[in-house]
Amino acid sequence: MRVFKRLGTIVGTLSLIFLLGACGNSSKNAASKSYTPKKLTVQFVPSSNASTMEAKAKPLEKLLKKQLGIPVKVSVSTDYNTIVEAMGSKKVDVGFLPPDAYVLAHKEYNAKVLLQAERYSYTEPDDKVTNELVKYYKAQILVKKGSGIKSIKDLKGKKIAVQDTTSSAGWIYPAVELYKHGINVEKDGIKTVVVKGHDQGVMAVYNGTADAAFVFQGARTLVQNDAKDVMSKVVPIYTTKGIPNDTITTRGDMSKKWQKKISKAFKTIAKTKKGHEIISSVYSHEGYVTAKDSDYNAIRTYDKTAKKLDK
Known part of the structure; x- marks a missing residue:
């Protein structure tokens, strides 16, 4: 009986070791799937003339390289869908995504929203800029x-x-x-x-x-x-009505460490004279605040109604 009890103990111990090993391997595998960029690719969508936008946005490369310590490439996509697909296929690491493009990228590729832009509001109907910073536009x-x-x-x-x-x-x-x-x-x-x-x-x-x-x-x-x-x-x-402001979003597998580094870099750059000039000239952004996925639920509500247009 003692032999059987001892065998049972040994089997139980081995099973526990195997289970812990499997869990450890699973954690390692999950960790290995996290992406750590050696070179960061950043892309904008064309809200105005694409070539003009790219010329305005290019100086971000040096500012981001200084903050992150790795080479950075900035470009402008041909349209909204292109940047979403590029992030899904891991050709673009960080996207300046408008709200609906973000919602699509999150749904299809688990893209991670990091920051939401702040802008000055406008008066109506003459579009005069106010001094009020808001997290929406119209x-x-x-x-x-x-x-x-x-x-x-x-x-x-x-x-x-x-x-x-x-x-x-x-x-x-x-x-x-x-x-x-x-x-x-x-x-x-x-x-x-x-x-x-x-x-x-x-x-x-x-x-x-x-x-x-x-x-x-x-x-x-x-x-x-x-x-x-x-x-x-x-x-x-x-x-x-107000539309949640644009996002700075990373591809879905970006490591949490780098998500934090990228967020900090953009917030810091936005507060510098040169950085602020760039983001303001490209998208009228005045700064960035931390964002979460639920900030864009209003977009999802509008999307549901938009689907009825084809019916």
């Missing part, structure tokens, strides 16, 4: 003054300049607001044309190649140098 529907389009209902049968379908301000929020007012932007005789950048949406209305445009509030200021009278000739007929 979308507007713009038309040409004197066009006869005075409300959402007048958009039936018109041509609208829009952004990619993952753009919150350039598509989702305005399209959902139309839907709530009984107009389906995919139907009702409306023709949509995709343009690259909100500045191009403004200019489409200004030049008469589109009857209306879905843009973020303040987009008219992007073209004031080229179109001095844009504020009087292109006017908003609708302004949406």
Whole structure:
């Protein structure tokens, strides 16, 4: 009996050792899957002319390299979907993602939101910048003054300049607001044309190649140098509720250590004169605060309604 008891003890001990070893290996495997970058790739989405944006954003490379101690490459994607796919395929480590693109990247590839941008709010309808820092922005529907389009209902049968379908301000929020007012932007005789950048949406209305445009509030200021009278000739007929501000997001397997390092680096850079000039000129960002996934639940609510547009 003692032999059996001893064998039982030995078997039990070996089983425990095996179990602990397996757990240890599992932890090691999980840890080994965490990504530690040797070179950091950072990408923006084109909210305005892509080549101009890239020229403005490039100086971030040196500032980030100084903070992180590794080489950094900054670029601008061709559109919203491209950057999401690039992060999913691990070609891009950090993305300046608009809210809806972040929600998609999180759902499809478990991307991790680190920071949320802060911006100054605007007055309405003249888009004057205030001194109030907010964590949201708004979308507007713009038309040409004197066009006869005075409300959402007048958009039936018109041509609208829009952004990619993952753009919150350039598509989702305005399209959902139309839907709530009984107009389906995919139907009702409306023709949509995709343009690259909100500045191009403004200019489409200004030049008469589109009857209306879905843009973020303040987009008219992007073209004031080229179109001095844009504020009087292109006017908003609708302004949406607040949209959660843009994100700084990492690929899903980025190690927690590097998530913290990247967050700290961007917060620090945003507080320097040179860094602030860059983020302000590229996206009108004034600084960054720590973000969490639930900050973007409002986007998910709008997305659900947006899916009804095709039905």
